[in-house]
Amino acid sequence: MNKENLVRYKIEVEINAIKIEEILNLCTRNGIPLSNVRKINKVLISFETFYEYYKDIQKIVKRCGGKIRITREMGNIIKIKRIKKSLSFFVSGIGFLVIIFILSSFVWAIDIETEKNLSPFEIREILNQLGIKQGMQKSKINVYEIEKEIENRCDEVLWIRTRIEGSTLKISLKEKVNPPEKLNVEEGNVYAKMDGEIKRIYAENGTAVAKPGDIVRKGDLLIEGINGTGDTVFETKADGSVLANTFYTKEVEVLVSGKESVRTGKKDNDIYLDMWGKKIYLKKSSNSFQNYDKIESNDGLIKEVTYYEKEERKINVNKEEKIKSSLESLKKLLQKELPIDAKIIDTEDEVLELGDGKIKIIGQFTVEQNIAHR
Incomplete structure (x- = not known):
């Protein structure tokens, strides 16, 4: 089928208008071929014509205050359209698979599992020094070299396992268990x-x-x-x-006058893909806040940056009441750290002026408890 045949494929149109006769006359005068003209009712007709005349008919109908729509397409063009549609789906599917394949060859997340003493932050710092970051190609990551470097730099590491699962670099380690601190004791005392x-x-x-x-x-x-x-x-x-009687000291700094910056509850965020150092935004924030906290989430393929609006608020609280409530908070905090049979029997406080409306409250607590160790 040549290009001319593709343009001249037949269509069936339906026209809804009051001036039906005028529309048909105008079509005839403009040399527009019509066939199988059917009058459905007083204001509705249908007929067949070639697609190349559709825009001309559309202008005539619009001028006469009517409405037009294509109700049927005829000929081989329908098959060609279906083939083109299927082909576009096929090409899109292939493109999607190619993108997935490319993305799967990179590490998009780093999962670090530690125990008590070592923090994931310390291990992540070592990885940064080694140049291991999210978005690296898997082929450039030597898991055995990573294990060796972490063991050399961290004396606390007893055993470490590094592996790549999917698009995640997973690091899990066991820490050396140091013997408990020995008191200067002899058995039996x-x-x-x-x-x-x-x-x-x-x-x-x-x-x-x-x-x-x-x-x-x-x-x-x-x-x-x-x-x-x-x-x-x-x-x-x-x-x-x-x-x-044993003795503990806890302290806290508080603001009793002046201004402090607090969150208003309003927030906005950016959501984007980090592709080889380039950001592809799925959602872009307006970031209209003058003062804000910025929290970044870098785990996984999709990154997020959240902005929390802050504003300055005037602080003017009763100093004595603030000292009293702060001491009570320090007392409760200490109580959680003490053995269940320990008892706080006395509390003293010292208040230091730090300037700009800020004070330091030092709580000194006397605790009665059993100090015997066998």
């Missing part, structure tokens, strides 16, 4: 596990060598593992409890 002022000693077994009112240091002998007097002295395993 009871020693102080921390500094304190002794209040009461309950020696269930053995002989108390400290007395109430003594100031002891961590590791000092409290109950010796011996019983008896004179020639009847014999060794035993010391046991008992030693209640002592």
Whole structure:
């Protein structure tokens, strides 16, 4: 089928207008071929013509205040359109697969699993120094070299495993377990596990060598593992409890006057793909905030930057009430760190003026607890 035949393929149109006769006359005068003219009702007709005349008919109908639409297309052009549509889907599918294949050859996320002492941030810093970042080609990443470098730079690492799963570089490690700190003790005696002022000693077994009112240091002998007097002295395993006043200090800085910058609750964000250093935005923020916090999320293929609006607000609080509430907060924080049987028996505070409406509140807490260590 040549180009002329493609343009001259037949269509069936439907016209809705009051001036039906005038439209047909104008079509005839302008040399527009019409066939199979059917009058459906007083204001609705249909006929067949060639597609190349459709725009001319459309202008005539519009001039007469009517509406026109194509109801049917005829000829081989329909098959060609379907083939072109299928071909476009096929090409799009191939293109999509190619893009997926290309993207799958890069590392888009780094997952780091550590234990107690080492943080993922420390491992990520080492990776940055080695030039290992998101968006790198997998072929340029040597997992064995990464393992060797991390082991050389971190003495805490006992065992490390690095692997690439999909588009994610996964690093998991085990840390060396250091032996617990040993007090200066001998087996069978009871020693102080921390500094304190002794209040009461309950020696269930053995002989108390400290007395109430003594100031002891961590590791000092409290109950010796011996019983008896004179020639009847014999060794035993010391046991008992030693209640002592121990001392803790916690501090916090607070603003009691002036201005502070706080979030308003409004936020906006950018969402984009990072393709070889170029950003392809899926959503672009207006970023109309004058003051804001900027939080970046760099995990995965899709990146996000969130902007939180901030504004300055005047602060003018009652200083004494602020000190009281801050001390109570410090007390609750300390209580969570203490053993369940420990008791805070006294609280003192010191307030330092730092300037610009800011003060430092230092809480000094006396805690009664058992300091015996076997």
